[in-house]
Amino acid sequence: MTPITEREAQALKEAGHTDVSRAVSATMVTLFLATICAVPILQAVLSDTFGAADVVANVLPETARTARRDGLLAANRVLLGGIERFEEVLEEESLLRRWILPPTQRLLTDFLGVGNEQAYLGRGGWLFLRDDFDHVTGRGFLEPRRLRRERLAGSRAANPLPAILGLHRDLAARGIELVVMPTPVKPTVHPEFLAAAADSGLIHNPSFGDFLGRLEIAGVTVFDPSTVLAAAKARSGEPLYLRTDTHWTPRAVELVARELASILRDFIDSSHPQADRFVRRRAYVSSPGDLARMLEHRGAEETRASERIEVARVLTRQGRPWTPDRKAQVLLLGDSFTNIYSDAALGWGTGSGLAEQLSFELGQGVDRIAVNAGGSWSSRQALARGTAAETRADRLAGKRVVVYQFAARELSTGDWKVLEIRASAKP
Amino acid sequence: MVFSSYLFVYGFLPLALLAYYLLPRILRHLGLTVLSYAFYGWANPAFMVVMLASTVIDYLCGLTIAGQLNRTWREPVRSLERGGIRTRSQRLAVTISVISNLTLLGVFKYFNFATDNYNALVGWLGMPDASLDSVLRVVLPLGISFYTFQSMSYSIDVYRGHAVALRNPIDFACYVSMFPQLVAGPIIRFSEIQDQLLKRTHTLEKFARGAAFFCLGMTKKILLANPCGKIADTTFDAAAVLPLDAWYGVSAYSFQIYFDFSAYSDLAIGLGLMLGFVFPKNFDSPYKSASITEFWRRWHISLSTWLRDYLYKPLGGNRRGGRRTYVNLALVMLLGGLWHGAAWNFVIWGAFHGLLLAAERARGKRALFEWLPHSGRVAATFGLVLLSWVFFRAEDLPSSIAYLGSMFGVSGVSVAGGLAEGLAGASLDNGAALLGAVIYKPYYVLSFGLAAVVAFAAPQTWDWTRRLPLWKAALCLGLFWLSLALLTSQAYNPFIYFIF
Incomplete structure (x- = not known):
């Protein structure tokens, strides 16, 4: 034995001897062990899902195959992906989480005023998407230091300009005009529902002005709906975004569609508009918003209650539902701001989205490619696929203008990989 | 794996405790080592190779320093005489241990920092073509700053005669990889735990x-x-x-x-x-x-005492006059800052504390x-x-x-x-x-x-x-x-x- 060090001696004296009765020790240890052991035991007994076991069963053979085929580093990547997936599934399937999270979230929301990692609580029951908040209050998305860091991290293409300018170039080569439409997020238009201290003006990311300027210098037509919405808000004072949802109201969609249509008329053949090709029919829909669902609790009345709103369904004169028109002069590339009131999966009904309202305003059909949460990448990818050489029907055939709508938050968080659009249609 | 995670609290921990207490005493260190490698590899299985390399080198260096490399298992390992004369191979072994650990730390922790600074420099000199932006980015293995310091302390303690080398590689691997403190400390010096590795009690209390x-x-x-x-x-x-x-x-x-x-x-x-x-x-x-001096006696004690014993004192500590003491203090804190992270921010943080410590030292630690x-x-x-x-x-x-x-x-x-x-x-x-x-x-x-x-x-x-x-x-x-x-x-x- 060597002489023990001063620190070890002190530690042995301080932690090695505890003034605790045997009964308290036994109770403490029993309850501690019961806490950490009961959860996996109950999960094994009561749960009827075995996703985590499936992940293990799939990942291990896949790792072995990859090791033989591509080497150990590639296998390590597969294994790492499997580990991440395993943890995710374990938490998703956790009965404890299912039982404990709703009351815990309720406590946090109703009494302590906080949302969760995805949704923030505003004033008067208004909810905000965290990514929207971060985009508006965060650093400029074109800030060189930030772009460099993202480039070195290599996880995404952070600069939106090359991708948008590339799209503009490819479309111009085919004689098609690009209209870029960065859609303002909720805190931009309604900061007053987030913080009393904020005035009711527009709040953009610090790089937004620079972004618009650079697009305009490059000759890209930009339609920034925030000015239309700000003017409407100043006029009527009515909210233009849903209280418990990330997206805008049907009224905002109609206003934006009208303004967008007035811009598009410069680029399309509108010599034979059919003003009565479509009709609007008013209806009501109600739903809890996506942000209320993200809170994952049955919380305060004001946040969990469904919102009831009036929508304007666009129908053909014959009363048939609106459908995208592949032969239209206008293609609308969009995300959930295009799909809201159109895609039933978003919970707010169908037939009343941005493409429908644009059709109504233009008096002609509109083609649409819209992918929820895919503004920076997925919608462009779908277009690229639709124009690929092996595709029979070229998605851009007959198009005069492409409107590229995406949520402005994508400028901070999106993956802006440059995609190539085929130069000409298949002969 | 994070301690405050579902997987650790309800998965790894009950399993680890069960395995540890069910295993016969003689196999407990092996069990603990396997569990620790699993815990560590969970963040990235490739990291285990780095830790294993560090462990093997220091284990062999430890035996070489103790003059036990070619001895049989049964021969008792004795502590070296404190302050005694060391042979060339002993000096070489401790040098290899220190250099290999510092190299691991340097490559994994400071490679990106070095290339970033080089790029900034060539950019400033107007030679952007010489930039190394496309060179690979090194991923920092979790906890490397902690276990390399621990591992190094083992070789140095054995060399100084403050600790007895471990013959059993499992015991040594268990010391380096022990999952409770592996990723973020405290930095446990070998001399602080060697007796417990050989013998410790398990009580309800x-x-x-x-x-x-x-x-x-x-x-x-x-x-x-x-x-x-x-x-x-x-x-x-x-x-x-x-x-x-x-x-x-x-x-x-x-x-x-x-x-x-x-x-x-x-x-x-x-x-x-x-x-x-x-x-x-x-x-x-x-x-x-x-005072700041008191702060550093109370904050991250395992690091500050490590730096004191393995850096400040070898530099001369306060034995070479006032001016040298201030320089040593500032230098140790500067390196301590850099230990925390490879960025100028951390250097400034360390320098700031170093200056304050030197200023207080000049006032008699007041x-x-x-x-x-x-x-x-x-x-x-x-x-x-x-x-x-x-x-x-x-x-x-x-x-x-x-x-x-x-x-x-x-x-x-x-x-x-x-x-x-x-x-x-x-x-x-x-x-x-x-x-x-x-x-x-x-x-x-x-x-x-x-x-x-x-x-x-x-x-x-x-x-x-x-x-x-x-x-x-x-x-x-x-x-x-x-x-x-x-x-x-x-x-x-x-x-x-x-x-x-």
């Missing part, structure tokens, strides 16, 4: 104390560090911050880093006790310090503001530490300077820098006004207040758990259950020191 440490560590992390971290993240990540919010943000960060790191230490010490080990104390209520009453000295010390945390937390040097500017209301409120962009001005002010909507929610204010009370007024975990009557045990468990409930609502939230 020890386990109960360990459980109490674990419960309190979890409470600090979930109830105090994470909410304070949310406040800090919101202010430090913002493009613009109002002065009051900036102070609130950096204060929240000071609580976050203290409770995050001391939580990890409590969890590690608690887990160690459950496995029969007694690890030394790593924190001693550092924010109650009345605080710079000796004329103040004790509470005033504590407040002033905390203020200085608070300012240094800005460099520690901000993303880079320009961001640190801009944040300090925001705290003192200098040059507008821009944190982002370079904001001569069109509509930025009014929008930035409003963006700053929005921060309050998140950071002043009752939950965050409550957590911040509690953190302040615990940091400045509560006893530290060691003292508080020395006596464990029923009410304290019940409180520990109650806080543990509350933490576990809140854990379900929190996303992945790793410990800050994981990245160091």
Whole structure:
């Protein structure tokens, strides 16, 4: 034995001897062990899902195959992906989480005023998407230091300009005009529902002005709906975004569609508009918003209650539902701001989205490619696929203008990989 | 794997305890080593190779230093004579150990920093073509700063005659990889634990104390560090911050880093006790310090004593006159800063503390503001530490300077820098006004207040758990259950020191 060090001696004296009765020790240890052991035991007994076991069963053979085929580093990547997936599934399937999270979230929301990692609580029951908040209050998305860091991290293409300018170039080569439409997020238009201290003006990311300027210098037509919405808000004072949802109201969609249509008329053949090709029919829909669902609790009345709103369904004169028109002069590339009131999966009904309202305003059909949460990448990818050489029907055939709508938050968080659009249609 | 995760609490920990106590005594270190490698490899299986390499080199170097490399298993290993003459092979072995560990640390931790600085330099010299931007980026293996220091301390202690080399490679691998303190310390020196590796007791009393440490560590992390971290993240990540919010943000960060790191230490010490080990104390209520010298006696004690014994003293410590002492202090703190992270921010943080320590040393280790009453000295010390945390937390040097500017209301409120962009001005002010909507929610204010009370007024975990009557045990468990409930609502939230 060597002489023990001063620190070890002190530690042995301080932690090695505890003034605790045997009964308290036994109770403490029993309850501690019961806490950490009961959860996996109950999960094994009561749960009827075995996703985590499936992940293990799939990942291990896949790792072995990859090791033989591509080497150990590639296998390590597969294994790492499997580990991440395993943890995710374990938490998703956790009965404890299912039982404990709703009351815990309720406590946090109703009494302590906080949302969760995805949704923030505003004033008067208004909810905000965290990514929207971060985009508006965060650093400029074109800030060189930030772009460099993202480039070195290599996880995404952070600069939106090359991708948008590339799209503009490819479309111009085919004689098609690009209209870029960065859609303002909720805190931009309604900061007053987030913080009393904020005035009711527009709040953009610090790089937004620079972004618009650079697009305009490059000759890209930009339609920034925030000015239309700000003017409407100043006029009527009515909210233009849903209280418990990330997206805008049907009224905002109609206003934006009208303004967008007035811009598009410069680029399309509108010599034979059919003003009565479509009709609007008013209806009501109600739903809890996506942000209320993200809170994952049955919380305060004001946040969990469904919102009831009036929508304007666009129908053909014959009363048939609106459908995208592949032969239209206008293609609308969009995300959930295009799909809201159109895609039933978003919970707010169908037939009343941005493409429908644009059709109504233009008096002609509109083609649409819209992918929820895919503004920076997925919608462009779908277009690229639709124009690929092996595709029979070229998605851009007959198009005069492409409107590229995406949520402005994508400028901070999106993956802006440059995609190539085929130069000409298949002969 | 993070201690404060579903997988660890309900998966790994029960399994590890079960395996450990079911295994016969002779196999426990092997079991613990396997579990530790699994724990470590969970973050990235490839990291295990790096740790194994470090372990093998230091094990062989240790035996060589002790002159045991070619001896039989049965021959007893003896400690070298302190201050005795060492052979060439012994000197070579300790040099190989130190250089190999520093090389591992250098390559994995400082390669990116070196290429970034090289690129900045060639850019400044107008030679952008010589830039190495396309060169690979090295991924930092988790905890490398901790286990290389531990491993190095083994060879050095054996060389100095402060410790006896381990013949059993499993025992040594168990020491290096021990999962409770592997990723974020405390840095356990071999000499502090070697006796326990050979013989230790497992008692109900020890386990109960360990459980109490674990419960309190979890409470600090979930109830105090994470909410304070949310406040800090919101202010430090913002493009613009109002002065009051900036102070609130950096204060929240000071609580976050203290409770995050001391939580990890409590969890590690608690887990160690459950496995029969007694690890030394790593924190001693550092924010109650009345001088920077005292702060460094109470903050991250395992690092500061490591630096003292393996760097400051070999440099000459305070034995070579006043001026040399100040230089040594500043140098040790500078390197200590760089140990935390490969960025100029950390160098400045270390230099700032080094200068303050040197200044206090010049005054006979008395605080710079000796004329103040004790509470005033504590407040002033905390203020200085608070300012240094800005460099520690901000993303880079320009961001640190801009944040300090925001705290003192200098040059507008821009944190982002370079904001001569069109509509930025009014929008930035409003963006700053929005921060309050998140950071002043009752939950965050409550957590911040509690953190302040615990940091400045509560006893530290060691003292508080020395006596464990029923009410304290019940409180520990109650806080543990509350933490576990809140854990379900929190996303992945790793410990800050994981990245160091």
